[in-house]
Amino acid sequence: ALCGPHFVEWVHKQTERFIEKYAMFTRDERVLVAVSGGKDSLALWDILLALGYRADGLYIGLGIDGGLNYSDESHRYVMDFIGKHGGNLTLHTVDVAEIYGASIPEAARLTRRGRDKPCSVCGLSKRHIMNRVARDHGYDVLATGHNLDDEAAVLFGNTLVWSMDYLARQGPVMPPSHPGLARKAKPLFRFYEREMAAYAVVRGIDYMYDECPHAIGATTIRYKELLNQLEVASPGIKLQFVLRFLKARQAHGLFAQVREQLELHTCPTCGQPTTNDGVCSFCRMWERVNARRGERML
Numbered sequence: 001a002l003c004g005p006h007f008v009e010w011v012h013k014q015t016e017r018f019i020e021k022y023a024m025f026t027r028d029e030r031v032l033v034a035v036s037g038g039k040d041s042l043a044l045w046d047i048l049l050a051l052g053y054r055a056d057g058l059y060i061g062l063g064i065d066g067g068l069n070y071s072d073e074s075h076r077y078v079m080d081f082i083g084k085h086g087g088n089l090t091l092h093t094v095d096v097a098e099i100y101g102a103s104i105p106e107a108a109r110l111t112r113r114g115r116d117k118p119c120s121v122c123g124l125s126k127r128h129i130m131n132r133v134a135r136d137h138g139y140d141v142l143a144t145g146h147n148l149d150d151e152a153a154v155l156f157g158n159t160l161v162w163s164m165d166y167l168a169r170q171g172p173v174m175p176p177s178h179p180g181l182a183r184k185a186k187p188l189f190r191f192y193e194r195e196m197a198a199y200a201v202v203r204g205i206d207y208m209y210d211e212c213p214h215a216i217g218a219t220t221i222r223y224k225e226l227l228n229q230l231e232v233a234s235p236g237i238k239l240q241f242v243l244r245f246l247k248a249r250q251a252h253g254l255f256a257q258v259r260e261q262l263e264l265h266t267c268p269t270c271g272q273p274t275t276n277d278g279v280c281s282f283c284r285m286w287e288r289v290n291a292r293r294g295e296r297m298l
């Protein structure tokens, strides 16, 4: 119902309100925005810059092609965004193959973890890299562009199987799980996906329109479709689902015990937190990948 300029103003005001309401970060803190080249992460970076936050970017090159040249194209959109902002934004770029020895699809092929899909190798690696870059460069906060549709779908999935660990941790802002790590924040978690798409269009942000080729058939996408059907019948249901969960958890201390019981150790190889008693899953996986690569080269 708003014209372009008023819609942009509304998005900025709302984001500022969410950042303050959920105590995500302040203007003095340094924020690292994980940018994938998609609409949500680029919109988030754009909004934070417009609001005067100290926001830098992080792009992770996963080496995914899938017939779309997916990773290279995504990177091009990120560079295009930086160019449109005058070229003087700070972007940290991590090329997975260059640093760890194999692209995500290659690593997935070399481990049992990714026999069907590279997503578990990918998720594990992205989480580790985001934590590492934020820690190594002294960022206070790691911000991601998750929107309401993402949050509702993940909550739906976690609720269906009563995944206590995840239900205990899902939220718009999560304190650091370990000394030296950054806080995690999702400033867009109350915006619908279509609102972010509209924001990108109105602001002239070009973005990678295609989903990652490995996202096809993902359970989260099925949950999103289901929730969209529910939303048509009961407008506002997604927002209620997420907000009432957060309220109930806070008011009744739900899952507090699960959070307290979650024992984290420090990985002796990389120093990041892990539930393993020893080397973390990320380091183990890459050790295995590189051992297999070594065997193949012999």
Ligand code: Q46
Pocket (backbone or CB within 6 Å): 118, 119, 120, 122, 123, 212, 213, 214, 215
């Ligand atoms: S990027 Fe990676 Fe996603 Fe592609 S391989 Fe799967 S997890 S679908 S968010």
Ligand code: ZN
Pocket (backbone or CB within 6 Å): 267, 268, 269, 270, 271, 272, 279, 280, 281, 282, 283, 284
């Ligand atoms: Zn480790």
